[in-house]
Amino acid sequence: MALWLVFLLTIFTLTQSQNTAPFNQTDLQAAMTDMRSHSYYGFVILLKILNSQPNSLQNNDLTFLMPSDEQLSHFSITPLQLHDFLLSHSIPTPLVLNHLLHFPNGSVVPSSIPTKSINITNTGKSGLFVNNARIVTPNVCQTSLIRCHGISAALTFHTNLPLPPPSSEPKPPTIEQ
Numbered sequence: 121m122a123l124w125l126v127f128l129l130t131i132f133t134l135t136q137s138q139n140t141a142p143f144n145q146t147d148l149q150a151a152m153t154d155m156r157s158h159s160y161y162g163f164v165i166l167l168k169i170l171n172s173q174p175n176s177l178q179n180n181d182l183t184f185l186m187p188s189d190e191q192l193s194h195f196s197i198t199p200l201q202l203h204d205f206l207l208s209h210s211i212p213t214p215l216v217l218n219h220l221l222h223f224p225n226g227s228v229v230p231s232s233i234p235t236k237s238i239n240i241t242n243t244g245k246s247g248l249f250v251n252n253a254r255i256v257t258p259n260v261c262q263t264s265l266i267r268c269h270g271i272s273a274a275l276t277f278h279t280n281l282p283l284p285p286p287s288s289e290p291k292p293p294t295i296e297q
Contacts, residue, residue, distance in 0.1 A: 147264040150264035154262055158270065162188075166197070167206065182213075186271060207232035208236045209274070217258035221242065223240045250271060
């Protein structure tokens with residue numbers, strides 16, 4: 121299992137360290153068409169709002185985790201929170217359901233927000249969970265490089281990844297007069 125975890129971390133490191141092509145609007149449009157065909161209208165609206173802001177989406181190597189319209193209607197998102205909400209509901213690499221099923225139970229993967237991580241739990245009969253939400257509609261996006269899955273609830277994050285420690289450089293001495 122440790123070898124598998126090292127392999128997964130290496131893949132995530134490589135995908136994040138490689139230069140990615142500029143964001144492809146055609147892929148986003150195709151993904152949004154797939155989302156609409158499965159009735160994820162609210163998520164599409166949020167993506168359109170975010171996409172109207174310059175440099176909001178940086179690359180196409182994404183897997184979106186989409187709450188249903190009903191679940192989104194219970195969630196309060198301010199315009200200032202929109203970017204973080206959508207990116208915390210994404211994984212910075214395209215993953216179809218079969219990829220997610222091969223993760224060891226309890227695996228932790230990064231979201232597209234560096235301080236938020238997603239725990240993957242496969243409960244067998246109950247299904248595959250990402251944090252608190254079950255994947256209810258897998259492989260929604262089929263016609264673009266972007267992947268997406270419908271989930272049963274907006275993700276909650278109980279713990280954030282630790283921030284880097286403050287600089288270890290010694291502080292200059294204070295001079296009292």
